[in-house]
Amino acid sequence: MFTIASDIEVLARFGRALADPIRCRILIALREAPAYPADLADLLGISRTRLSNHLACLRDCGLVVALPDGRRTRYELADERLGHALDDLRTAVIAVAADRICPDAGEKGCC
Numbered sequence: 001m002f003t004i005a006s007d008i009e010v011l012a013r014f015g016r017a018l019a020d021p022i023r024c025r026i027l028i029a030l031r032e033a034p035a036y037p038a039d040l041a042d043l044l045g046i047s048r049t050r051l052s053n054h055l056a057c058l059r060d061c062g063l064v065v066a067l068p069d070g071r072r073t074r075y076e077l078a079d080e081r082l083g084h085a086l087d088d089l090r091t092a093v094i095a096v097a098a099d100r101i102c103p104d105a106g107e108k109g110c111c
Contacts, residue, residue, distance in 0.1 A: 005062070013062060013063070014061070014063070014085075016061055017058055017061045020057075022044065022046060022051075023054050026044070026051075026054055026055065026058060026064075027063065027064075027086055028086065029043060030064060030077050031077065031082075031086055031087075034067075035074065035076075036072055036073070036074055036075070037052065037055065037073065037075065040055075040075070055075060062078055063077065063078055063082060064076065064077060064078055065077075065078045
C-alpha cells in the first residue's frame with residue numbers, strides 16, 4: 001500500500017539520491033528519456049552491478065520506477081515533475097556566485 005510522504009521525507013529522499021554523483025547522472029539521463037540498465041551502464045561508463053545498486057537506491061527513494069518491457073526492464077522517472085525539479089535545482093545552483101565556496105569544503109570535502 002502506498003502512502004503520501006511528508007514534506008520532510010520527500011526532501012530527505014531527494015537529497016539522499018542527489019548526494020551521489022552517479023545517481024545524479026542517472027537521474028539526468030532518465031530526465032532525457034527512459035532507458036534500459038545496460039544502456040545506462042554504457043552511457044555512464046560503470047559496471048552493471050554498480051548501476052544496479054544505484055538504481056535500487058533510486059527506486060527505494062521513490063524517484064525511479066522499473067517497468068517490464070518484454071524480457072527486459074526499462075527505467076524512468078517516477079513522475080515527470082522530477083525532471084522539472086532537477087532542471088530547477090540545476091539552474092538555481094548555477095545562479096549562485098561562481099566564487100562562493102562552502103565554508104565546510106575543506107573539512108567535509110563538499111562543494
